[in-house]
Amino acid sequence: MKTARTQILIASVLICALALVATAAHAADPLPSWNDGKAKQSIVDFVAKVTKDGSPDFVPPADRIATFDNDGTLWSEQPVPVQLYFVLDRVKALAPQHPEWNTKEPFASILKGDAKSALAGGDRALLELVMATHAGLTTDEFAQIVKQWITTAKHPRTGRLFTDMTYQPMLELLAYLRANGFKTFIISGGGIEFMRPWTERVYGIPPEQVIGSSIKTQFEMQNGKPVLMRLPAIDFVDDKTGKPVGINKFIGRRPILAFGNSDGDQQMLEWTAAGNGARFMGLVHHTDAKREWAYDRKSSIGKLDKALDEATAKGWTVVSMKDDWKIIFPQ
Amino acid sequence: MKTARTQILIASVLICALALVATAAHAADPLPSWNDGKAKQSIVDFVAKVTKDGSPDFVPPADRIATFDNDGTLWSEQPVPVQLYFVLDRVKALAPQHPEWNTKEPFASILKGDAKSALAGGDRALLELVMATHAGLTTDEFAQIVKQWITTAKHPRTGRLFTDMTYQPMLELLAYLRANGFKTFIISGGGIEFMRPWTERVYGIPPEQVIGSSIKTQFEMQNGKPVLMRLPAIDFVDDKTGKPVGINKFIGRRPILAFGNSDGDQQMLEWTAAGNGARFMGLVHHTDAKREWAYDRKSSIGKLDKALDEATAKGWTVVSMKDDWKIIFPQ
Numbered sequence: 001m002k003t004a005r006t007q008i009l010i011a012s013v014l015i016c017a018l019a020l021v022a023t024a025a026h027a028a029d030p031l032p033s034w035n036d037g038k039a040k041q042s043i044v045d046f047v048a049k050v051t052k053d054g055s056p057d058f059v060p061p062a063d064r065i066a067t068f069d070n071d072g073t074l075w076s077e078q079p080v081p082v083q084l085y086f087v088l089d090r091v092k093a094l095a096p097q098h099p100e101w102n103t104k105e106p107f108a109s110i111l112k113g114d115a116k117s118a119l120a121g122g123d124r125a126l127l128e129l130v131m132a133t134h135a136g137l138t139t140d141e142f143a144q145i146v147k148q149w150i151t152t153a154k155h156p157r158t159g160r161l162f163t164d165m166t167y168q169p170m171l172e173l174l175a176y177l178r179a180n181g182f183k184t185f186i187i188s189g190g191g192i193e194f195m196r197p198w199t200e201r202v203y204g205i206p207p208e209q210v211i212g213s214s215i216k217t218q219f220e221m222q223n224g225k226p227v228l229m230r231l232p233a234i235d236f237v238d239d240k241t242g243k244p245v246g247i248n249k250f251i252g253r254r255p256i257l258a259f260g261n262s263d264g265d266q267q268m269l270e271w272t273a274a275g276n277g278a279r280f281m282g283l284v285h286h287t288d289a290k291r292e293w294a295y296d297r298k299s300s301i302g303k304l305d306k307a308l309d310e311a312t313a314k315g316w317t318v319v320s321m322k323d324d325w326k327i328i329f330p331q
Numbered sequence: 332m333k334t335a336r337t338q339i340l341i342a343s344v345l346i347c348a349l350a351l352v353a354t355a356a357h358a359a360d361p362l363p364s365w366n367d368g369k370a371k372q373s374i375v376d377f378v379a380k381v382t383k384d385g386s387p388d389f390v391p392p393a394d395r396i397a398t399f400d401n402d403g404t405l406w407s408e409q410p411v412p413v414q415l416y417f418v419l420d421r422v423k424a425l426a427p428q429h430p431e432w433n434t435k436e437p438f439a440s441i442l443k444g445d446a447k448s449a450l451a452g453g454d455r456a457l458l459e460l461v462m463a464t465h466a467g468l469t470t471d472e473f474a475q476i477v478k479q480w481i482t483t484a485k486h487p488r489t490g491r492l493f494t495d496m497t498y499q500p501m502l503e504l505l506a507y508l509r510a511n512g513f514k515t516f517i518i519s520g521g522g523i524e525f526m527r528p529w530t531e532r533v534y535g536i537p538p539e540q541v542i543g544s545s546i547k548t549q550f551e552m553q554n555g556k557p558v559l560m561r562l563p564a565i566d567f568v569d570d571k572t573g574k575p576v577g578i579n580k581f582i583g584r585r586p587i588l589a590f591g592n593s594d595g596d597q598q599m600l601e602w603t604a605a606g607n608g609a610r611f612m613g614l615v616h617h618t619d620a621k622r623e624w625a626y627d628r629k630s631s632i633g634k635l636d637k638a639l640d641e642a643t644a645k646g647w648t649v650v651s652m653k654d655d656w657k658i659i660f661p662q
Contacts, residue, residue, distance in 0.1 A: 062531070062537060139579055183539075192580075192583070193583075196583045200393070206393060206584075207582065207583030207584055208514075208539075208540075208581065208582045208583055208584065209539075210583065214580065217576050217579060217580070218572070218576070219572035219573075219575045219576055219598055219602070225605055226575065226598065226601045226602050226605050228575060228576065228579050235580075241549070241550035242550075244550045244557065244559060245548050245549070245550055245559065248470055248548060248559050249523075249545065249548070249566075250539065250581060251538065251539045252523070252524075252527045252538030252539055252541065253537075253538055253539065267550055267557065270557045271550070271557050274556055274557050
């Protein structure tokens with residue numbers, strides 16, 4: 001009898017232990033890289049109320065649209081956005097086919113290693129560089145070049161792959177939202193075809209959920225095979241007031257959650273806030289000079305000024321990288 | 332004993348009957364409105380080979396992109412595309428605010444009930460009508476007007492709601508593809524914002540998977556509230572060579588299956604065919620003057636000429652509405 005009782009006891013203990021493990025797993029923190037605090041709590045509270053059946057704030061899964069800026073929101077954008085390093089590398093790679101670049105600005109400065117002088121020409125110089133490096137080839141060829149570049153190119157300061165300079169807390173947030181039935185989108189001022197070749201692997205966001213700036217393409221037959229040629233002409237600028245336009249054009253639904261980090265995201269956040277029902281507007285505030293960069297109102301890259309004022313006035317969530325994030329990059 | 336044996340026998344028969352029902356349900360025809368024949372077989376064979384794990388033609392679910400034209404492929408487009416009836420109704424509704432339309436073409440003819448004369452002005456007249464009826468209001472206002480119109484407007488010949496003039500066999504095909512892990516998209520020459528308010532309800536296709544022609548929109552503040560104003564300027568024409576451009580722009584992946592019905596879909600089918608691996612290109616051929624309409628090479632609406640030649644030459648699937656479909660419209 002005693003043996004039987006002991007067995008029952010052991011079995012009971014085991015069952016309780018399993019139940020505890022299951023409960024712990026169920027309650028496991030979905031945002032382990034976020035410090036406990038107002039920012040994290042506001043995210044968890046929002047997700048809870050829009051996903052709880054019968055809640056007055058319940059949103060059906062199909063309408064759980066979440067949009068994220070990329071540069072400075074999902075990965076680092078300092079000292080210059082990643083795509084600019086791609087441009088510089090492409091200028092160098094293409095230079096042998098363009099002997100005229102040795103004396104022609106902004107190319108000449110770049111080939112001398114002086115990117116700063118090259119960019120002194122402002123938007124016009126930048127546009128010229130983008131067109132020279134992003135147009136004149138097919139969409140398939142361009143995707144292939146981006147794919148190769150992104151797997152090897154490294155940040156000049158950290159020596160890390162650019163794709164390893166994504167923000168671990170934001171990767172967790174993307175996964176957490178998807179686990180709760182959200183469809184996650186990127187709404188970036190960066191090039192749509194510069195992002196699509198790798199966003200699925202890095203962020204879990206498929207190409208059809210990536211929206212960005214674009215140049216025009218044209219359908220052509222090359223040796224009996226159809227191709228899309230990339231033309232040196234702007235098609236769409238997905239920044240500032242362009243972000244709500246892009247959201248409406250590509251998604252056709254208004255987000256219920258949006259995250260940005262700069263004044264370029266202000267209109268996206270306003271557009272999100274103006275919908276009916278529960279809404280979440282978030283800003284990543286770069287406050288961590290030690291682990292990443294610290295910049296806001298006076299930065300030429302990722303300037304955060306008016307949007308920060310609006311966030312404060314309207315009670316949007318402002319995430320301090322220094323205080324709210326345990327780690328910055330994936331380990 | 333006999334009773335027990337009888338019970339066992341009855342139980343066995345019941346189990347067998349249940350197993351048979353289950354087998355029948357499993358093997359239930361997913362395309363019941365399609366007659367057995369080459370067209371139906373080509374669809375079923377294609378889906379089987381791209382979804383069978385270990386098959387040399389296997390395609391991962393994420394890459395199972397299927398694109399469908401709308402007018403003439405998913406619903407009727409005769410005697411004129413549905414959106415034109417919307418334009419005519421909008422001209423009449425807006426006329427009181429535009430007394431000048433009583434003497435100004437193409438509006439004057441429409442208000443006299445003479446659409447034919449109104450459209451004699453060609454593309455320019457049509458463009459003028461579209462801009463007058465589709466621009467000058469916000470995206471939210473426009474969506475609301477479309478939603479109301481589509482729930483009541485009826486086809487002048489059949490007296491049916493336009494949404495009841497979708498093709499039952501194609502609705503089955505869309506559902507069959509989705510049940511096999513495909514993501515279904517609309518790629519239409521029609522207006523993107525004319526389709527999005529109802530495609531989810533009617534086709535099971537959400538707004539973010541609807542691609543069409545568009546006019547420009549602009550972000551504005553109205554009484555402190557952000558809106559997107561629809562401007563009288565063409566943004567994108569999603570027809571002919573524009574279809575591959577639109578597919579690349581909005582989806583960023585090449586379809587493995589595409590369905591159209593006219594020369595306007597030829598480049599979409601060519602673009603689909605030019606990808607690697609198994610591909611399916613289909614055309615709906617309007618051959619049924621009795622149950623729908625019969626038209627192809629000489630029709631001004633939905634002309635099917637060059638694409639039919641290419642389909643024949645390349646062995647694409649041509650669906651004869653008369654021979655391949657048991658019924659045309661939902662019953």
